[in-house]
Structures are given as C-alpha cells and as structure tokens.
Amino acid sequence: MKTVAARPESLTGAQYHYCPGCTHGIIHRLVAEVIDELGIREKTIGICPVGCAVLAYDYFNCDMLEAAHGRAPAIATGIKRMLPENVVFTYQGDGDLASIGMAEILHASARGEKITVIFVNNAVYGMTGGQMAPTTLLGQVTTTSPYGRKAEVEGYPVRMAEILAENEGSAYIARTTVNKPANVRRTKKAIKKAFEIQQKGLGFTMVEILSACPTNWGLSPVQALEWIDENMIPYYPLGEFKNKEA
Amino acid sequence: MAKGRVHLEIDRCKACQLCITFCSRNVLGLDEHTINSLGYHPVTAVNPEECNGCAVCAMMCPDLVIEVERE
Amino acid sequence: MGKILMKGNEALAEGALIAGCQGFFGYPITPSSEIAEYMARKFPQLGGIFLQAESELAAINMVYGAAATGARVMTASSGPGISLKQEGISFIAEAELPCLIVNISRGGPGLGGIQPAQSDYFQATRGGGHGDYRLIVLAPSSVQEMMDYAIEGFDLADRYRIPVMLMAEGTLGQMMEPIYVREPVKPAIEKPWATTGCAGRSPNIINTLHLSPEVLEHRNQHLQRKYDQLQANESRAETFMTDDADLILVAFGLMSRVVKKAVIEARKQGIKVGLIRPITLWPFPDAIIKEAAEKAQMFLSVEISMGQMIEDIRLAVDGAVPVDFYGRIGIIPNPEEIYSEIIRIAEREGF
Structure with a gap:
C-alpha cells in the first residue's frame, strides 16, 4: 500500500478554527500541496489577511506575516522588492481584497508585482458575522443587507478577476472553485501555474477561488457547494482571464 | 479493482459530510455512537x-x- | 574632509544611505518630497529599492513588509500623510519592526498649510494610532543633525526593535547649511526574527493578533518594559545657560535655535534666562526638566503650535513652578518677539 493522500509538509497540521464545511481548509491544502510539489517551502513567505483566514500563519509551515485589513499586497510588495529570489503569496478574502484593500490589490497588479494572490471569494464577510461583501450577489441576504442586496442601494458585485486581468502588469489571472472534485483539481492546477509564473518573473498572479460559507449562507455544507453552482458561477464565470505564458 | 484504505483522524472531523457525499462507493458514514473531542459525530468507514x-x-x-x- | 552645502531633506536622505538604508517607500507630499526624489536618484546606482507607492497606507505597509526582511528601510511624509500612516505604524510598533519614519512637518489641522509647524507633537509622542505604543521621536535642529539623527535613528530602531520617527519643521527640510558628511555605517545587529524564508530553521511569524487576553496583556507588558528602558536610557536634551536661570525656555527643533538667540540677547541685558532643547521628544527628557525646576522660578514653552509640548513640561515640573506658553503656527516666531516675551515676563515676575 502506498499513501496517495496525506497532509502536505507545508501545513503545520494545527487544527483549523474554520466552521464545518468551510472550504478554506481545502484551499489551504491545495496551496500547501503546490508549495511542496514545487519544492519552495523554505523560500516562501506568506501574508495572511484580516478575515476568517487571519490565523493562517498558524496553519502554513513557512515564514508568515499577518497584515492589516486589505494591506497584504503592499506588505508582499515590500518583501518581494527586498527579497526578489523568494516566493511571496498573499491569502485574502473578498472584504479584505475587494473592499478595504481595493487600492492595494489594483496597484500591486498594475505594477506587475511578482507575487501570487490567493483570493477566496465567498460573497460574504465571514469573521465579523455575515455582513455584505463587495462580492455579495444581487438579492443575497446578509446581516447588513437583510432585505437582499439591491443594485440601486448597494451597487453591483465586483468581478475582481476580470478587473485585474485588464492590468498590463497581470501575468496570470484565473477564477476557479472547489465545490466538486474536478473543480478542486482545476484549482490546484491554477494555483500551481500562478506560483510557476511568479517564479518566472512574468508579473502579478492571482487565483480567485469561489468558496463556500455554509454558516453565513444558512445552508448545509453540501447545499453550500450546490449554491456555488447555482448562484455564484453564473455571475462569476470560471476560467483563465489572463495567461502571459499561453 | 484497486484496493484502498482510509485512515481517519476522527478528532479533527467536524461532520460536514463532504467526504461522505463525494465518495462514489459509499465507504464512509457518520458514527452516531461516538462524539469526538470537537463535539461532533465523526466520520467512520462503514463499508x-x-x-x-x-x-x-x-x-x-x-x-x-x-x-x-x-x- | 571639509564641509559641503546641503539641503536639510537631502542631508537626511544621505544620512539614511550612510546608515545602510536599502529601501524607501513613499508618496509625494510637500515639504518632504525631496527625500523621495533623492532616493529615487540614488538607489538605482546603489542597488537599493525606491518605490513610489499608490498611497501613504500602501507606503507604510511596504515598509512593514520590507522591514520584516531585516533590511534597513524608511518612509517620509508630512502631516496629512503621517496621519494616513498611523494604522501601519501601530502594526509596526507591535510587530517590533525597526524602521525610520520621517515627518517633515507642516501646519494642520486638515489640509492646513505647507508652512512649518510643530503641531504634530501630540501625534508623534503619544504613539499616534490605536493601542498602547510609543515611537522614539528625534527632533533635529540643524541640517547637520538631519543627517546625524537619520544615522542614529536607524541604530536605535535596530537596537530596540522599534519604529523611530524623525520629526523636523518644514523649514529644516528646505533650508541649506554647510555640514560634515559622516562615514558610512555597517549595520551590525543580527535579526534572527526576520521573515526571509525558513531554510535551515523553523518558520518565523510576524503577527500582531493576540486573541487570548493573557497573551495580549503579556505583549503589552513586554512593550511597556521596552518603553521604560528607553525612558531610563535614551531621553536626551541640550541645556544652555540653565544653571542660574530664573526663567527657562523650552523649545525643540529649528525653533530652539531662534530661542537661543533671544536667550543670548536677554542675557546681555542681565536677565537670567536659559534654554532646554529636548532632542528626544519621546522619551521626553523629564529628569532634566524636573532637575532644572528645582532652581528655576518659571518655564516658558515656545512652540510652533497652539501649545502641545507644554503639557509634557507641566508633567515634568509636576507643579513645582509655573509654565507659561508662547506659540504661533505657520509662522516661526522671530528672535525679537521671543526676546520681547522674555522681557515682558521678567518685568512682570521681577526677574
């Protein structure tokens, strides 16, 4: 018998604090598997966001920093500019990246910073208890859009992958999801591609991953994965939006 | 047919049932006779x-x- | 080597390079921009990093990341920009990342003006952002000190793992004086805590989140012990003719040189007057002022603000003698008006 699935070395194995069925855990594992497979754990430096993944420095088994809300791309910039031979990634949620950190992500991309951004989009503020996010869908009920998000009041959800793909500095931009095994495989491929393109020095890389928040969506973990198919993918289409290697 | 074996670290399980849902051979189920250290009925290999x-x-x-x- | 003529902002920037600074992250603002421009010209030849950030928020967070790699790095700005940086400075203080933050200060509140001022004193000496923390705040009074304190600032930052602020009135940044250029410094302090990739060691984590109340309190106590140590060992001031003085003027920065001239003039008239110039605005030189208050009859705080440092002087003298105030904003009080104020007080008090 040979082991075909086990904890990657790039995870510490600390028990996650995430809710049952939260797909942050799957995404953490994919990032760690890619770091293992590329053999870059000892030169990788990660930056955690403010949001549910704020404690990710306890989970990734490499040098880690914790950022102020939205500022991870600026911190990543400071590190990568000083240590261009290292591999630098940020791990950010939708409130962190697409709301309070919009300026930092947009300019990191415009500058073509050679970093990899793992953007976890679950259409809601998880850690603070289910408030509306910039990626909350029209009609979606949250604690601060209790009657459903209305375009005339709260405006429209932002499509970050499409926005950042427009920047000349972006070298690889993809949107994937982890709601079924085939999509998990595609997500891992995209993450690997992003890290490889960072190492080749081609520019800014980001994988936006549609992720489930069963707790704040008020769904079971299995229903939440279906909700991604039914509601998120129609508005946030999957695919590669930029690939300077292709 | 290839033969496999699952090892379950049940004290990490939060009973989300994603593994059970996606297993095509109905190997896994929840162990309703056990409560793990997190307070859940954890996954077990039923088949x-x-x-x-x-x-x-x-x-x-x-x-x-x-x-x-x-x- | 003889003296060369340099502008304050450029002397400061050159001082940073002499100290081994390897990165500058900033955003343009008058009257500090020459520092960024100097770095933009110099770093490409020296192999350092100059990056103009999209905002002050981004600039200070780039400093956070760059300082975390163990490199000597800095940013420079002025009042409104320093306000924007406060979020990042609070994080840097708790993460204990050494760096240099320069405030070439101008008048506020709001957009204020671009004339010199000292009205960011409270912001600089109280931490400035959220939480219990302090910065070392150095206040140069000459172009030479702009260079010297930049070098010393990096040394203090590394030794104490603390962000150091160098605060100077806009005038000091803009004016030219002949100075001695110092010898290059080789930073010698090891930084085993830096996040540089975990090859050959366990991972380093730079973090300011402490959800456990016990850990949070422990962290705050740790910082407080460092601040106590700084207060005991690093507070500095220059004293001038204070030994027999009835009236002691207190002023910092360029302002102190104007006050010194007025003190010299008043001495010529036989008035026993002296000057204390705080060099570290934090830690404030309490002991020096407290000791002077045992002999002096009165203090006068002279500031380019509506009265901020006066509160620290009052705390230091602890009610022993009265503390009066003279200040303007946007306009540096000239020696004649300070002299007139000394005469007015001397006649009133019978000194």
Whole structure:
C-alpha cells in the first residue's frame, strides 16, 4: 500500500478554527500541496489577511506575516522588492481584497508585482458575522443587507478577476472553485501555474477561488457547494482571464 | 479493482459530510455512537472493503481528517 | 574632509544611505518630497529599492513588509500623510519592526498649510494610532543633525526593535547649511526574527493578533518594559545657560535655535534666562526638566503650535513652578518677539 493522500509538509497540521464545511481548509491544502510539489517551502513567505483566514500563519509551515485589513499586497510588495529570489503569496478574502484593500490589490497588479494572490471569494464577510461583501450577489441576504442586496442601494458585485486581468502588469489571472472534485483539481492546477509564473518573473498572479460559507449562507455544507453552482458561477464565470505564458 | 484504505483522524472531523457525499462507493458514514473531542459525530468507514483508494474523500475534506492508501 | 552645502531633506536622505538604508517607500507630499526624489536618484546606482507607492497606507505597509526582511528601510511624509500612516505604524510598533519614519512637518489641522509647524507633537509622542505604543521621536535642529539623527535613528530602531520617527519643521527640510558628511555605517545587529524564508530553521511569524487576553496583556507588558528602558536610557536634551536661570525656555527643533538667540540677547541685558532643547521628544527628557525646576522660578514653552509640548513640561515640573506658553503656527516666531516675551515676563515676575 502506498499513501496517495496525506497532509502536505507545508501545513503545520494545527487544527483549523474554520466552521464545518468551510472550504478554506481545502484551499489551504491545495496551496500547501503546490508549495511542496514545487519544492519552495523554505523560500516562501506568506501574508495572511484580516478575515476568517487571519490565523493562517498558524496553519502554513513557512515564514508568515499577518497584515492589516486589505494591506497584504503592499506588505508582499515590500518583501518581494527586498527579497526578489523568494516566493511571496498573499491569502485574502473578498472584504479584505475587494473592499478595504481595493487600492492595494489594483496597484500591486498594475505594477506587475511578482507575487501570487490567493483570493477566496465567498460573497460574504465571514469573521465579523455575515455582513455584505463587495462580492455579495444581487438579492443575497446578509446581516447588513437583510432585505437582499439591491443594485440601486448597494451597487453591483465586483468581478475582481476580470478587473485585474485588464492590468498590463497581470501575468496570470484565473477564477476557479472547489465545490466538486474536478473543480478542486482545476484549482490546484491554477494555483500551481500562478506560483510557476511568479517564479518566472512574468508579473502579478492571482487565483480567485469561489468558496463556500455554509454558516453565513444558512445552508448545509453540501447545499453550500450546490449554491456555488447555482448562484455564484453564473455571475462569476470560471476560467483563465489572463495567461502571459499561453 | 484497486484496493484502498482510509485512515481517519476522527478528532479533527467536524461532520460536514463532504467526504461522505463525494465518495462514489459509499465507504464512509457518520458514527452516531461516538462524539469526538470537537463535539461532533465523526466520520467512520462503514463499508471499508468497498474503498478503491481514489482519495476523493481526502480531496474534499476541509479538515485534514483523511489519509488514503492504495495498493 | 571639509564641509559641503546641503539641503536639510537631502542631508537626511544621505544620512539614511550612510546608515545602510536599502529601501524607501513613499508618496509625494510637500515639504518632504525631496527625500523621495533623492532616493529615487540614488538607489538605482546603489542597488537599493525606491518605490513610489499608490498611497501613504500602501507606503507604510511596504515598509512593514520590507522591514520584516531585516533590511534597513524608511518612509517620509508630512502631516496629512503621517496621519494616513498611523494604522501601519501601530502594526509596526507591535510587530517590533525597526524602521525610520520621517515627518517633515507642516501646519494642520486638515489640509492646513505647507508652512512649518510643530503641531504634530501630540501625534508623534503619544504613539499616534490605536493601542498602547510609543515611537522614539528625534527632533533635529540643524541640517547637520538631519543627517546625524537619520544615522542614529536607524541604530536605535535596530537596537530596540522599534519604529523611530524623525520629526523636523518644514523649514529644516528646505533650508541649506554647510555640514560634515559622516562615514558610512555597517549595520551590525543580527535579526534572527526576520521573515526571509525558513531554510535551515523553523518558520518565523510576524503577527500582531493576540486573541487570548493573557497573551495580549503579556505583549503589552513586554512593550511597556521596552518603553521604560528607553525612558531610563535614551531621553536626551541640550541645556544652555540653565544653571542660574530664573526663567527657562523650552523649545525643540529649528525653533530652539531662534530661542537661543533671544536667550543670548536677554542675557546681555542681565536677565537670567536659559534654554532646554529636548532632542528626544519621546522619551521626553523629564529628569532634566524636573532637575532644572528645582532652581528655576518659571518655564516658558515656545512652540510652533497652539501649545502641545507644554503639557509634557507641566508633567515634568509636576507643579513645582509655573509654565507659561508662547506659540504661533505657520509662522516661526522671530528672535525679537521671543526676546520681547522674555522681557515682558521678567518685568512682570521681577526677574
């Protein structure tokens, strides 16, 4: 018998604090598997966001920093500019990246910073208890859009992958999801591609991953994965939006 | 048919049932006679002989509960 | 080597390079921009990093990341920009990342003006952002000190793992004086805590989140012990003719040189007057002022603000003698008006 699935070395194995069925855990594992497979754990430096993944420095088994809300791309910039031979990634949620950190992500991309951004989009503020996010869908009920998000009041959800793909500095931009095994495989491929393109020095890389928040969506973990198919993918289409290697 | 085996670290399990849902051979189920240290009925192998080692359960598990071996 | 003529902002920037600074992250603002421009010209030849950030928020967070790699790095700005940086400075203080933050200060509140001022004193000496923390705040009074304190600032930052602020009135940044250029410094302090990739060691984590109340309190106590140590060992001031003085003027920065001239003029008239110039605005030189208050009859705080440092002087003298105030904003009080104020007080008090 040979082991075909086990904890990657790039995870510490600390028990996650995430809710049952939260797909942050799957995404953490994919990032760690890619770091293992590329053999870059000892030169990788990660930056955690403010949001549910704020404690990710306890989970990734490499040098880690914790950022102020939205500022991870600026911190990543400071590190990568000083240590261009290292591999630098940020791990950010939708409130962190697409709301309070919009300026930092947009300019990191415009500058073509050679970093990899793992953007976890679950259409809601998880850690603070289910408030509306910039990626909350029209009609979606949250604690601060209790009657459903209305375009005339709260405006429209932002499509970050499409926005950042427009920047000349972006070298690889993809949107994937982890709601079924085939999509998990595609997500891992995209993450690997992003890290490889960072190492080749081609520019800014980001994988936006549609992720489930069963707790704040008020769904079971299995229903939440279906909700991604039914509601998120129609508005946030999957695919590669930029690939300077292709 | 390839033969597989799952190792379950049940004290990490939060009973989300994603592994159970995506296992095509009905190997896994919740153990309703056990409560783990997190307070959940954890996953257990109800039909271990059916496992073919495809590792989809481990792929969909958010909590690093499952290790899979294959012949 | 003889003296060369340099502008304050450029002397400061050159001082940073002499100290081994390897990165500058900033955003343009008058009257500090020459520092960024100097770095933009110099770093490409020296192999250092100059990056103009999209905002002050981004600039200070780039400093956070760059300082975390163990390199000597800095940013420079002025009042409104320093306000924007406060979020990042609070994080840097708790993460204990050494760096240099320069405030070439101008008048506020709001957009204020671009004339010199000292009205960011409270912001600089109280931490400035959220939480219990302090910065070392150095206040140069000459172009030479702009260079010297930049070098010393990096040394203090590394030794104490603390962000150091160098605060100077806009005038000091803009004016030219002949100075001695110092010898290059080789930073010698090891930084085993830096996040540089975990090859050959366990991972380093730079973090300011402490959800456990016990850990949070422990962290705050740790910082407080460092601040106590700084207060005991690093507070500095220059004293001038204070030994027999009835009236002691207190002023910092360029302002102190104007006050010194007025003190010299008043001495010529036989008035026993002296000057204390705080060099570290934090830690404030309490002991020096407290000791002077045992002999002096009165203090006068002279500031380019509506009265901020006066509160620290009052705390230091602890009610022993009265503390009066003279200040303007946007306009540096000239020696004649300070002299007139000394005469007015001397006649009133019978000194």
